Amino acid sequence: MRAVIGSAPAGPARPRTRVSNRTWACVACGKTYRRDQRLPGPVICAICRNPCEYVHWKMRVPSPKKAREWDRFWRLYRSERRELERCFRDGNVEEVVLDLLNMRILPRLKRPGTSDGRR
Numbered sequence: 001m002r003a004v005i006g007s008a009p010a011g012p013a014r015p016r017t018r019v020s021n022r023t024w025a026c027v028a029c030g031k032t033y034r035r036d037q038r039l040p041g042p043v044i045c046a047i048c049r050n051p052c053e054y055v056h057w058k059m060r061v062p063s064p065k066k067a068r069e070w071d072r073f074w075r076l077y078r079s080e081r082r083e084l085e086r087c088f089r090d091g092n093v094e095e096v097v098l099d100l101l102n103m104r105i106l107p108r109l110k111r112p113g114t115s116d117g118r119r
């Protein structure tokens, strides 16, 4: 506990800390966890003991109470993640737009002399 120093105006207690929390989510349990970003991940779900999914700060996760939206979101998220991994693995892909991550992957410039040059 830290004492409040100075003449802070009375109001809702909302400390402005510089510590940014990361959000983790257990998809199966429909639970989100906030964790200090300096702590090592992954977060383990308190209910099912499985590692949680890391939620990128750009992503807006629907409320777990809205089961349908929640499921839809994570299905999409996983397919985007798969797509992303495939891009990094293959190296040559079409343009990929990941709405959830707000990312756009452009195909790498074709290097001359690659063995599978399509002609």
Ligand SMILES: [Zn+2]
Pocket (backbone or CB within 6 Å): 026, 027, 028, 029, 030, 045, 046, 047, 048, 049, 050
């Ligand atoms: Zn869980």
